Amino acid sequence: MNLTGKIPSQLGNLSFLVFIDLSGNYFHGSVPQELIQLRRLKILDFSSNDFSGEIPSWLHFLPKLQLLELRENSFTGFIPPSLSNISMLQHLDLSSNPLQGKIPEDIGNLHNLKTLALQYNRLTGVIPFQIFNISTMERLGFTGNNLTGNLPLQICHGFPRLQGLYLSENELGGEIPSNLSECLQLQMLSLSYNKFSGSIPGEIGRIRTLVNLYLGSNDLSGAIPHELGNLENLKELSMGNNFLNGSIPASIFNISPLQHIEISSCNLSGGIPQEIGNANLSELIEIYLLSNNLNGPIANVLGKLSFIEIVDLTENNFISEAPELSFITSLTSCRYLTTLAFGNNPLNGILPFSIGNLSTSLQYLYGYNCDVRGSIPNEIGNLTSLILLSLYGNELTGSIPESMVNLQKLQGLGILNNKVSGSIPDSLCELHSLNVLSLSQNQISGSIPGCIGNITTLGSLYIDTNRLTSSIPASLWLLKDLLQLNLSTNILSGSIPQEIGNLKVAFLIDLSVNRFSGSIPSTIGDLQTLSNLSLAHNALQGSIPESVGKMLNLEQLDLSHNNLSGNIPKSMEALKYLTYLDVSFNDLSDEVPSGGPFKNFTSKSFMSNEGLCGDPIYGLPSCPNERQKRRKPMLAVVFSLLGITVLILIVIALAYAIGRYRRKNLVENRVNFAPGTTLWVSYYELLQATEGYSESHLLGTGSLGSVYRGTLNNGRDIAVKVFNLQQQNALKSFDVECEVLRNLRHRNLRKVISTCSNPDFKALVLEYMSNGSLEKWLYSDEYVLDILQRINIMIDVAHALEYLHYGYSTPIVHCDLKPSNVLLDEDLVAHLSDFGISKLLGEGESNAYTTTLGTLGYIAPEYGLEGSVSIRCDVYSYGIMLMEVFTRMKPSDKKFSGDLNLRSWINDSMHDAITHIIDSNLLEPEERNTKKLRSLSFVMELALNCSMESASERVNMREVVATLKNIRFQLLT
Helix, strand or coil: CCCEECCCHHHHHCCCCCEEECCCCEEEECCCHHHHHCCCCCEEECCCCEEEEECCHHHHHCCCCCEEECCCCEEECCCCHHHHHCCCCCEEECCCCCCEECCCHHHHHCCCCCEEECCCCEEEECCCHHHHHCCCCCEEECCCCEECCECCCCCCCCCCCCCEEECCCCCCEEECCHHHHHCCCCCEEECCCCEEEECCCHHHHHCCCCCEEECCCCEEEEECCHHHHHCCCCCEEECCCCEEECCCCHHHHHCCCCCEEECCCCCCEECCCCHHHHCCCCCCCEEECCCCEECCCCCCCHHHCCCCCEEECCCCCCCCCCCECHHHHHHHHCCCCCEEECCCCCCCCECCHHHHHCCCCCCEEECCCCCCEEECCHHHHHCCCCCEEECCCCEEECCCCHHHHHCCCCCEEECCCCCCCCCCCHHHHHCCCCCEEECCCCCCEECCCHHHHHCCCCCEEECCCCEECCCCCHHHHHCCCCCEEECCCCCCEEECCHHHHHCCCCCEEECCCCEEEEECCHHHHHCCCCCEEECCCCEEECCCCHHHHHCCCCCEEECCCCCCEECCCHHHHHCCCCCEEECCCCEEEEECCCCHHHHHCCHHHCCCCCEEECCHHHCCCCCCCCCCCCCCCHHHHHHHHHHHHHHHHHHHHHHHHHHHHHHHHHHHHCCCCCCCCCCCCCHHHHHHHCCCCCHHHEEEECCCEEEEEEECCCCCEEEEEEECCCCCCHHHHHHHHHHHHCCCCCCCECCEEEEEEECCEEEEEEECCCCCEHHHHHHCCCCCCCHHHHHHHHHHHHHHHHHHHHCCCCCEECCCCCHHHEEECCCCCEEECCCCCCEECCCCCCCEECCCCCCCCCCCHHHHHHCEECHHHHHHHHHHHHHHHHHCCCCCCCCCCCCCCHHHHHHHHCCCCHHHHCCCCCCCHHHCCCHHHHHHHHHHHHHHHHCCCCHHHCCCHHHHHHHHHHHHHHHHC
């Protein structure tokens, strides 16, 4: 019920109370001792709150207590031994608290106990053998602690009713006791992520009730016992990351309810049992056999698994004698197949035409490093749901199929390191979801398609080491979201245009080993996120631009083997991250700078430049000490200055005349429309479009006005923001939004279509966003955003902020970043809105002072305390919002009080319990050590770097964009 505060001590006066359930609220503080008076109490459930302090030792004075639930709180200290005196206790759950110390031996005296749950604490020591004398025990959970020692041999001797044993994620060792088979009602056995050694006891096969068996990530050895095939009710079997050997017993595939098999990284050998195709495994969903030494043909084996969802045979050692990868044909009957992975296996076959008959729900196809030969079948275009296609490191020939135009959901295409020939088809330009395109190390010829700029989602483009000719198409420089560009080792020619400066978020550009000529454009200095730039082995001329010194993130710069002249700019001393520099084999002259990163370079960086001089450590001659330098004739200087002055006066006069003419023309024709628009909307049209601003059209209400949905006469849907002029700041807010949005143009800013204004009415006519706000998607049970969608949305927001901070003539601070001000269109593209309290910084201003008007929880410290506004304030708010998006926890949540806030909560949990803070919708239990979890950790680290207490320590939005795109790239590859 979202209750908060402390438990009132008067609750102890309700002496007839039998049942208390206050779970799932925000109560804090300690449990009041007055509850000791509730002598009739049987049920006490305080779970999922924020209680703190120690677990009360006086609870044993509640003699009739049967259920004690204190999980998911902040109780500290030790488990009180006095709990063992509650003789009628049947259910004790203290999990997910930071409890420490050992498990009290006296708990073994609770002879009526059915459930003992101590998961996810900080308990140490061994499991007391006294616990295993509780014959009534049904569920025993110690997962996620630091328990050591072996499992007692008597573990099931006194547990005839045990149904669940949860011991994963500890430091337990020794062998798995064979007498686990005495737990005849066991349904869940979880021993993964420990240090168990020895072999897997075959006696486990006697536990016919077992539904889930988790033994992965231990030090188990020996063969997989064939007795496991007797587990007739088993649904999930996981034993990967061990030191098992031998073959996979065929008996496992006789278990008809089996849904999940995970036996990766176990050194298994032999072939895949033929029984996998004969068994009636109609419920099989996942099978993982990664990183083993399995071999032999697998054709006509997996194809009979009609309900398989994921088949992953990556990184094994399969050998197929068939010239065609016929197992792909056998999989065409798997109607729900979503992932097919057979990478890193010497299959030495060709892709059959039947690959196009695979399930249309197939999303991921991994066939890399398999010695696959022949061409890519044209039928690949039938896989219309494909998101990632990875075929790198093979012997593929032929050309890229035109049918790939049908793969409209494709986000990653990797065909590098093959022998593919022909040209790059224009059809690839129509893949409007493509983020990674990697065609490196092939034999592709022709030119780069002129339509390449149509793939606006492209983040990484690798076409290096091919036979491409002609010049780079102009449209490529329009890819403003490009992170990595590698066109090296081709036969490309022409000049490098000034438009290269458009790639403002790129961190790698490699144009080396081509035939580019002309000069290095000065706009190269605009690439301030670039860390790696190589223009080596071309025919570039002219000097190194001074603007290179502005590329503050540059780490590697290679300009060698060109025809560059002039000096090395002294401005490059500011490049503090530069660790590699090569300007050798050019015609450079003058003194080499000696400050900054130049202190760490050697002669290899400067060799074969006869005109260079400088410090002897560079292997260069000392520079001469000349007192006189050549002077330009004074007359030439005077005439030059005079000519420039006359030219400036002419330009000013023309600009004034044109401006005056335009203003006059506007007045005479009475053109009256919203800045930057050509749509005139009258007051009455808006009234009609919103049906008189009826409640049925209301989208939301804020402190300064309301927003309504409307439909114009031409059928266009709009949103109308009507300002409440009775509010003190409403008129100012209207003026600010008009001023800010007057000339802004960005795909991630909400577009203003028009305005409607008279003395008594002010409204903005806005683009309608069909999917509402990000806040709605985060906190509604009807909508769920996956990790990739959330990353994409936050990249969109970061792009919008980067534009506001750096892409306009003067920096603009939004001042009110929060999920409710991020709107989503029909494609879930994010648009930043509500600029009512934004601040335009004047020319040369880095900060300003104003009244604090933002939303509590998102406001930067310096803004809240001093009213100091800068672009770093937006970065702070963005960091808080980034935390909220991936934890689904508001910064205003009532659990945060005192020194505990959303940031400190995440900072304290990053190293030990990140899985506890991430939104549970984003991670399945088996994904605790996956690439997805690592990506989430990187996102949280970025959020913490955005929200540093000191404004100067925060990253900027350019760095945020680059980092998030890199996280997305790592997640997709």
